[in-house]
Amino acid sequence: xxxxxxxxxxxxxxxxxxxxxxxxxxxxxxxxxxxxxxxxxxxxxxxxxxxxxxxxxxxxxxxxxxxxxxxxxxxxxxxxxxxxxxxxxxxxxxxxxxxxxxxxxxxxxxxxxxxxxxxxxxxxxxxxxxxxxxxxxxxxxxxxxxxxxxxxxxxxxxxxxxxxxxxxxxxxxxxxxxxxxxxxxxxxxxxxxxxxxxxxxxxxxxxxxxxxxxxxxxxxxxxxxxxxxxxxxxxxxxxxxxxxxxxxxxxxxxxxxxxxxxxxxxxxxxxxxxxxxxxxxxxxxx
Amino acid sequence: xxxxxxxxxxxxxxxxxxxxxxxxxxxxxxxxxxxxxxxxxxxxxxxxxxxxxxxxxxxxxxxxxxxxxxxxxxxxxxxxxxxxxxxxxxxxxxxxxxxxxxxxxxxxxxxxxxxxxxxxxxxxxxxxxxxxxxxxxxxxxxxxxxxxxxxxxxxxxxxxxxxxxxxxxxxxxxxxxxxxxxxxxxxxxxxxxxxxxxxxxxxxxxxxxxxxxxxxxxxxxxxxxxxxxxxxxxxxxxxxxxxxxxxxxxxxxxxxxxxxxxxxxxxxxxxxxxxxxxx
Ligand SMILES: Nc1ncnc2c1ncn2[C@@H]1O[C@H](COP(=O)(O)OP(=O)(O)O)[C@@H](O)[C@H]1O
Ligand SMILES: [Mg+2]
Numbered sequence: 001x002x003x004x005x006x007x008x009x010x011x012x013x014x015x016x017x018x019x020x021x022x023x024x025x026x027x028x029x030x031x032x033x034x035x036x037x038x039x040x041x042x043x044x045x046x047x048x049x050x051x052x053x054x055x056x057x058x059x060x061x062x063x064x065x066x067x068x069x070x071x072x073x074x075x076x077x078x079x080x081x082x083x084x085x086x087x088x089x090x091x092x093x094x095x096x097x098x099x100x101x102x103x104x105x106x107x108x109x110x111x112x113x114x115x116x117x118x119x120x121x122x123x124x125x126x127x128x129x130x131x132x133x134x135x136x137x138x139x140x141x142x143x144x145x146x147x148x149x150x151x152x153x154x155x156x157x158x159x160x161x162x163x164x165x166x167x168x169x170x171x172x173x174x175x176x177x178x179x180x181x182x183x184x185x186x187x188x189x190x191x192x193x194x195x196x197x198x199x200x201x202x203x204x205x206x207x208x209x210x211x212x213x214x215x216x217x218x219x220x221x222x223x224x225x226x227x228x229x230x231x232x233x234x235x236x237x238x239x240x241x242x243x244x245x246x247x248x249x250x251x252x253x254x255x256x257x258x259x260x261x262x263x264x265x266x267x268x269x270x271x272x273x274x275x276x277x278x279x280x281x282x283x284x285x286x
Numbered sequence: 287x288x289x290x291x292x293x294x295x296x297x298x299x300x301x302x303x304x305x306x307x308x309x310x311x312x313x314x315x316x317x318x319x320x321x322x323x324x325x326x327x328x329x330x331x332x333x334x335x336x337x338x339x340x341x342x343x344x345x346x347x348x349x350x351x352x353x354x355x356x357x358x359x360x361x362x363x364x365x366x367x368x369x370x371x372x373x374x375x376x377x378x379x380x381x382x383x384x385x386x387x388x389x390x391x392x393x394x395x396x397x398x399x400x401x402x403x404x405x406x407x408x409x410x411x412x413x414x415x416x417x418x419x420x421x422x423x424x425x426x427x428x429x430x431x432x433x434x435x436x437x438x439x440x441x442x443x444x445x446x447x448x449x450x451x452x453x454x455x456x457x458x459x460x461x462x463x464x465x466x467x468x469x470x471x472x473x474x475x476x477x478x479x480x481x482x483x484x485x486x487x488x489x490x491x492x493x494x495x496x497x498x499x500x501x502x503x504x505x506x507x508x509x510x511x512x513x514x515x516x517x518x519x520x521x522x523x524x525x526x527x528x529x530x531x532x533x534x535x536x537x538x539x540x541x542x543x544x545x546x547x548x549x550x551x552x553x554x555x556x557x558x559x560x561x562x563x564x565x
Binding site for chain 2: 166168169170171172173174175176177178179182186187191283284
């Protein structure tokens with residue numbers, strides 16, 4: 001008994017140490033993988049990067065010149081996507097979290113949609129936005145298609161963050177005679193904002209990465225778009241095109257990838273900053 | 287000058303309190319043949335409860351018998367609980383409060399509620415009180431200051447927090463949080479307070495402070511306090527009501543002045559319950 005008691009702690013600590021070590025190893029491996037991708041993009045892309053690269057139009061099918069039209073097109077597509085998806089996602093999330101105990105069917109279909117391959121959304125966008133609504137190959141059609149694609153993901157993330165709030169907020173407000181609208185607007189949404197921001201960032205990530213669905217909705221014309229009804233080539237499509245169709249386009253592809261990466265990080269930082277600011281001022285003035 | 291003149295005017299009939307013809311006792315909360323279901327499952331059956339104005343009534347009974355559910359019926363928080371259905375009559379301050387058309391916002395302003403687990407909002411101490419006040423129409427800074435100061439003084443928290451009113455309410459200790467929640471309810475100048483085991487999540491010292499506070503508020507508010515702690519019921523209550531389960535649903539087996547009920551209970555289950563708790 002005594003010996004067992006004495007042996008056990010050391011046996012435990014050995015297996016603990018092995019478990020701890022292997023977890024650390026797994027974490028390091030993942031970190032290394034991510035680092036490798038980032039370093040690769042930095043390494044290969046940095047040489048191509050310059051002020052000129054982001055402010056001029058491409059020439060020689062992208063081998064020379066810059067990516068200004070794609071940068072603008074990408075931002076416009078993302079703007080359309082977020083403008084359409086965010087309000088709808090948040091509204092649906094509120095409804096699911098607050099009012100629809102029986103929203104099972106909707107929740108299930110959102111989860112199915114979230115797992116749908118993007119090419120299916122592209123096909124839907126091509127048929128519905130490009131042809132039926134007559135938007136043609138345009139930034140509007142591409143952005144709306146992406147909105148459909150990210151809507152399920154953003155909605156579910158927003159719903160979860162609303163559900164994660166303590167019940168004491170909802171019931172506490174009700175017991176004080178505070179209306180449901182005021183509870184939502186002044187307390188629940190601001191308190192859930194960090195979670196909502198994560199949902200939106202997830203959506204932005206998917207939207208910026210999307211290539212397939214944009215090919216036949218916003219098109220791949222590499223001219224500078226002048227309106228939402230113009231066709232425009234997203235950065236992701238440009239990367240694809242440069243690396244697959246343009247001999248000697250690799251450097252340009254890497255430079256574009258680096259810009260895309262920086263853009264993703266930058267936009268996410270802005271989203272988090274805005275959400276933190278909004279949440280804090282909102283709660284302050286509640 | 288009352289700073290609540292800007293509040294939603296209360297129902298005109300709300301002031302007079304029911305007069306019971308037999309005893310001359312004024313009851314503020316009265317239920318008659320009230321029953322409640324969660325979905326198919328009945329949790330309360332045929333409850334006829336009277337809570338005397340200005341007195342402390344303790345609602346006791348075993349865990350799961352429906353004490354919290356009964357409190358939720360009184361301020362119609364049941365409207366917010368999925369699957370909850372209530373039947374029967376409910377009068378609060380002489381006003382019928384059991385209809386779908388009842389103004390529940392006004393009802394809840396008159397009947398404050400304190401939860402088992404302190405639930406301050408993720409706001410500053412100041413805003414925990416200012417937020418509901420603003421929602422009820424008190425907007426001027428001077429009126430807010432007066433209402434908030436008074437309420438914090440009333441619960442004995444003023445001295446402890448007056449220098450950090452803009453600190454997060456969640457940074458307070460459990461007992462302070464619970465008193466903050468009481469101040470938040472009192473700031474709306476309610477007529478009654480429903481308290482659901484308000485001390486059960488607190489440490490012994492905080493329990494003493496909150497009990498003292500409840501005793502100090504006696505006479506100013508009608509209080510209905512759920513407790514599973516018979517000693518606490520003895521210390522605080524003027525009247526006691528006992529809920530007991532039968533066929534899975536809580537029934538009101540006995541209610542009356544605390545002294546009568548504790549010393550010479552009429553119902554056999556009451557006597558048995560009191561004896562079991564004393565061991
Ligand atoms: N929201 C709810 N939905 C379904 N059943 C509930 C809900 N809240 C409580 N109950 C059930 O109703 C019964 C009474 O609960 P409650 O009123 O909390 O009892 P007490 O406060 O006396 O412990 C319990 O059996 C409990 O499981
Ligand atoms: Mg309870």
